[in-house]
Amino acid sequence: MEDRIEKRTAEIAVIGLGYIGLPTAIMFANAGFKVIGYEIRKEVVEKINSGEAHIVEPEINELLQRAVGNGRLRATSNPKEIRDKDVYIICVQTPLKEDTTPNLEYLENAVRTVAGVMKKGSLVIIESTVPPLTTVKMAKLIEEITGFKPGEDFYMVHAPERVMPGRIFKELVYNSRIFGGITPESAELAEKLYRSFVKGQTFKTSSTVSEVVKLMENTFRDVNIALANEFAYLAHQYGIDVFEAIELANTHPRVRIHLPGIGVGGHCLPKDPHLLVWPARDDFGLIRLAREINDGMPLLAKDLLFEALRIANMPPQEAIVAVLGLAYKGDSDDTRNSPALAFIEEIKDDVAEVRTYDPFVGGTHGSLEDALEGADAVVIATDHTEFRSLDWKELGRLMRTRILVDGRHIVEKPPKGFIFKGIGRGEY
C-alpha cells in the first residue's frame, strides 16, 4: 500500500461529497490519484460529473473541471463502484439530534457501506468530526461486518478537517494536519497519503487524541465567542461600545478577545462542543453555558430591533423588517444553523412582514433595493462584503422608517437620519 501511495496508483473512494468531501476528492484527483466520489444525493452526483460544483467556494469549478476533465474524478451513487478500493475517506455530516446528542446515523451508514465493499488491507479514514472514541467504535463495527481485524487486516485513521469555507483550497494545502491512527502504522500511511498535497505541518497521534483535538479547537472558539458576547451584553448596560473596549483590551500582550455578534452558526461550531462533552460522565458547565449564550444572541438582536421600533413609535405588528444576509458567515451560501434564520424565527410572528435578501443564498427579494422599498427596519445578520460599503443615505430614501440594526459590526459609523442599534454598540 505504501508503494501504491507513493506512486499515486492507490485508488481512493471519498464517501460524502459535501463542503468537505468534494474539495478533498478534487485535491487527491489533481494530485494524481484516481478518485471516485460516493454520494447518496443523485442530483449532486449528476452535477459533479458534469463538472459543476453544488457548493459555492472560490476556485472550485475550475479545479473540479480539471479533475473530471482528465478522468481522475467521477461521482457515483452506486456502492458497487467503490468495491475493493485502497483508501476510503469518509466525509459525511455528523449533526446533532433535537436533544443536542450526536446523530451518528450518517456516519454509521457510511461505515456500513464501506465495510460492505472494502478489501483486506484497505485504509479507512474518517474526516468527519466525531465524538471521542468513535473511530475505535467504527473500527469494531467494520470488524463485526467483515471479520477483518482492526490494525491487522485494515488500517483506520481519524484525520480531522480544519478548513474554513471560503478558503478551503488554500487551507487544504497549507493548514497543519493531524492523523490519529488506531495503530501507529495507520497514522503513518494516512500521513504519506495526504503529503501528496499538504504543505503544512503534519502530526501523528492516536485516533482518540485526534478526535478530542478537533473538538477542543472549536470549543475553544465557541467559548471565547460566548465571552465576547457576554461582554457585549455588559457594554449595553454600561452604554459603551464593546468593540472599542475589545480593541483596547487586545493591546495587552497576552489578551486576544474574540468578536461578539448575532450568533454562531455553521455545521461545526454550534455542534462540536456538544460532541466533546456528550460521551463524558460528568457535566461540563462552562462549555454548555457558552453554547446557551451564543444561541441566545438572536434574542439580543430582537431586543435591539424592538427598542428601535419603540423609539420610532412604530408598533412591531405593523413593521416591515428587511433582514440582510441568511448565511451564517460572510460571502458564503451556507445557512446551516445560521443565526439569521434563528433571528427570523424569533421575530416572524411579532412583525407585519419579514423580507430577506442574501446575494449568495437568495431570499424573498432578488435585490437589496426591492427588499428595502417601504421597509421600516433593516437588520444586518451576515457580514457579506457587499453589505460593508452600502450607501445608507441613498438606501434610506427607499425606506418608510429608517431603522438600522447591525448584528455583525459592519457599519462603522451610525448613518445620519437613522435610528441605529448594534450588538455591543452602546445602550439598548
Ligand SMILES: NC(=O)c1ccc[n+]([C@@H]2O[C@H](COP(=O)([O-])OP(=O)(O)OC[C@H]3O[C@@H](n4cnc5c(N)ncnc54)[C@H](O)[C@@H]3O)[C@@H](O)[C@H]2O)c1
Ligand atoms: N463544513 C465545514 O466547514 C467543516 C469543517 C471542518 C470539519 N467539518 C466536518 O466534516 C464533516 C462533513 O461536513 P460537510 O460540511 O462536508 O457536510 P455536508 O452535509 O456538506 O456533506 C456531507 C455529504 O455526505 C452525504 N452523505 C450522507 N450520508 C452518506 C452516505 N451514507 N453515503 C454517501 N454520502 C453520504 C450527504 O448527502 C452530503 O452531501 C462533518 O463531520 C463536519 O463536522 C466540516
